[in-house]
Amino acid sequence: MSDDLRDLYQEVVLDHGKHPRNFGELPGATHTAEGFNPLCGDQLKLYLQLDGERIKDARFTGSGCAISRASASMMTGAVKDKTRTDALALFDRVHALVTLGPKSGTDLESVGKLAVLSGVWEFPARVKCASLAWHTLKSALLETQEKVTTE
Amino acid sequence: MDVAAVRRDFPILEEKVRGRPLVYLDSAATAQKPLAVVEAMTHYYLHDNANVHRGVHQLSERATAAFEAARGKIRRFVNARSDAEIVFVRGTTEAINLVAQTFVRQRLGTGDEVLITAMEHHSNIVPWQMLCGQKSAKLKVVPIDDSGDLALDRLDAMMNARTRMLALTHVSNALGTVNPIADVVKWAHAKGVPVLVDGAQAVPHQAVDVQALGCDFYAFSAHKLYGPTGVGALYAKAEHLEAMPPYQGGGDMIASVTFDKTIYNKPPYKFEAGTPDIAGAIGFGAAVDYLGRLGMDAVAAHEAELLAYGTQALKEVPGLKLIGTAKRKSAVLSFVLENVHPHDIGTVLDREGIAVRTGHHCAQPVMERFGIAATARASLGVYNTRAELDQLVRGLAKVREVFS
Numbered sequence A: 001m002s003d004d005l006r007d008l009y010q011e012v013v014l015d016h017g018k019h020p021r022n023f024g025e026l027p028g029a030t031h032t033a034e035g036f037n038p039l040c041g042d043q044l045k046l047y048l049q050l051d052g053e054r055i056k057d058a059r060f061t062g063s064g065c066a067i068s069r070a071s072a073s074m075m076t077g078a079v080k081d082k083t084r085t086d087a088l089a090l091f092d093r094v095h096a097l098v099t100l101g102p103k104s105g106t107d108l109e110s111v112g113k114l115a116v117l118s119g120v121w122e123f124p125a126r127v128k129c130a131s132l133a134w135h136t137l138k139s140a141l142l143e144t145q146e147k148v149t150t151e
Numbered sequence B: 001m002d003v004a005a006v007r008r009d010f011p012i013l014e015e016k017v018r019g020r021p022l023v024y025l026d027s028a029a030t031a032q033k034p035l036a037v038v039e040a041m042t043h044y045y046l047h048d049n050a051n052v053h054r055g056v057h058q059l060s061e062r063a064t065a066a067f068e069a070a071r072g073k074i075r076r077f078v079n080a081r082s083d084a085e086i087v088f089v090r091g092t093t094e095a096i097n098l099v100a101q102t103f104v105r106q107r108l109g110t111g112d113e114v115l116i117t118a119m120e121h122h123s124n125i126v127p128w129q130m131l132c133g134q135k136s137a138k139l140k141v142v143p144i145d146d147s148g149d150l151a152l153d154r155l156d157a158m159m160n161a162r163t164r165m166l167a168l169t170h171v172s173n174a175l176g177t178v179n180p181i182a183d184v185v186k187w188a189h190a191k192g193v194p195v196l197v198d199g200a201q202a203v204p205h206q207a208v209d210v211q212a213l214g215c216d217f218y219a220f221s222a223h224k225l226y227g228p229t230g231v232g233a234l235y236a237k238a239e240h241l242e243a244m245p246p247y248q249g250g251g252d253m254i255a256s257v258t259f260d261k262t263i264y265n266k267p268p269y270k271f272e273a274g275t276p277d278i279a280g281a282i283g284f285g286a287a288v289d290y291l292g293r294l295g296m297d298a299v300a301a302h303e304a305e306l307l308a309y310g311t312q313a314l315k316e317v318p319g320l321k322l323i324g325t326a327k328r329k330s331a332v333l334s335f336v337l338e339n340v341h342p343h344d345i346g347t348v349l350d351r352e353g354i355a356v357r358t359g360h361h362c363a364q365p366v367m368e369r370f371g372i373a374a375t376a377r378a379s380l381g382v383y384n385t386r387a388e389l390d391q392l393v394r395g396l397a398k399v400r401e402v403f404s
Helices: A003-008 A011-018 A066-079 A084-104 A108-122 A124-142 B003-008 B035-048 B058-078 B092-107 B126-135 B152-158 B181-190 B238-243 B278-294 B296-315 B342-351 B364-369 B386-403
Strands: A031-037 A042-051 A054-063 B086-089 B113-117 B138-142 B163-169 B195-198 B217-221 B232-236 B254-257 B262-264 B320-322 B332-337 B357-359 B375-379
Touching: A003 A108, A003 B342, A011 A066, A011 A108, A011 B386, A031 A124, A042 A066, A042 A124, A054 A066, A054 A084, A066 A084, A066 A108, A066 A124, A066 B342, A084 A108, A084 A124, A108 A124, A124 B342, B035 B058, B035 B278, B058 B086, B058 B232, B058 B278, B086 B092, B092 B126, B092 B163, B092 B195, B092 B217, B092 B232, B113 B126, B126 B138, B138 B152, B152 B181, B163 B181, B181 B195, B232 B238, B278 B296, B296 B320, B296 B332, B296 B386, B332 B342, B332 B386, B342 B357, B342 B375, B342 B386
Parallel strands: B113 B138, B113 B163, B163 B195, B195 B217
Antiparallel strands: A031 A042, A042 A054, B086 B232, B217 B232, B254 B262, B320 B332, B332 B375, B357 B375
């Protein structure tokens, strides 16, 4: 595998892509949102269970590529037990990371395991795959009620 | 056909992608352009540029002559009866919208029906949906079977006294299916139903004779045909063009204008409001000339041979499933790979210098029919070789290695 390809498809990404965590519906969800990537037809439904301001649980369903599944899988893990504000702040950091890469100045430690998504910025056509779940998260948290698209 | 010589006509094929020689397998999205096309357009801009149908000056005469000569070349390419049956448009999409909003709009009433098929590109779905919405009419869809063949036995029963138009593709962009247009037109006309054919994916690959097909309208784009983007042609039977109201108003489409009344120009100019894409039309003409020199029968034979070779080669890739296995197919190999999303296939192949299209190919209902979100699609043109298909197969081995 070439180096930049390895940056994109890091072991952790491949693993989450193949075996997504938190995959499935969440019957007790208080917030849901749907995301759609018109470019490729990928769809994602995100379920959040909030207790006050805190995200107690997060799950997702849908179909997508390795990058979008891995991103959703890791995101649902990362936002659990975070407050709405903290989750939205994480959205901003991850979004900057996948769109701008190192130029974003994002402190990789501040995003934890999600740092593995940092290789995506070198693949402009794939940025939307990584960001779909996050846009959907923002929509669910802000209760915009609009179907999210990456276009 | 001497493929090595053909490849020399396309300078872009010398490009390196990611440090590797380009393997371009995305001609169904847009074909590469031979030098002859680029030079014809450059020549126009460098030597003949002026507006058409207006000035009495030398450049305007030259521009007009080149523009109208291109129309003549395109007329001969599809064997229309007269140049007046060739309307320049922006592309297949605009051609279909034009017919929907003029010819069909005029004859479509509440409860009437427009018939399309389940293998259409969005450009042959959405204009009809919009029109049916505007007119409270029904859009009906002829199904396809598991191999991607049109359910011809259903087609006849779905046409009735309320059917105002049958719009179908000649060749499916997502599946490669070639529809038996001449037969379909015969059945439709027997029921008094006019037929529009989306020929975008057919004209680059086989000889098309609109008179032999018998269709009322035939729409196609220059850029899939080794010509420039932004220009296309609508063939329409002269009697239809005479009877149709204009599509857009403006300059060039008029005979005379006063504030009380405008008298429209005659076809095809009635449908060509505004300054046209003159350079594009000239490039379009050059592309048609280029294909004429290769010979469409030679092109078809070359691609049929490649398609057979590629089909066999892909069948041997473990976990690969071809989507679209119709009895008659054009040069399209759409496929899915077990446990690997098409986008991931596309990214890994790109790193090998191989350009394929991944996604729904602007044919989401086709994807839904096959219960998938997307496919990877290798589509072939005059410049492709067996060696490139071998590279595709090696690239897919790499894909499997990454995602094993």
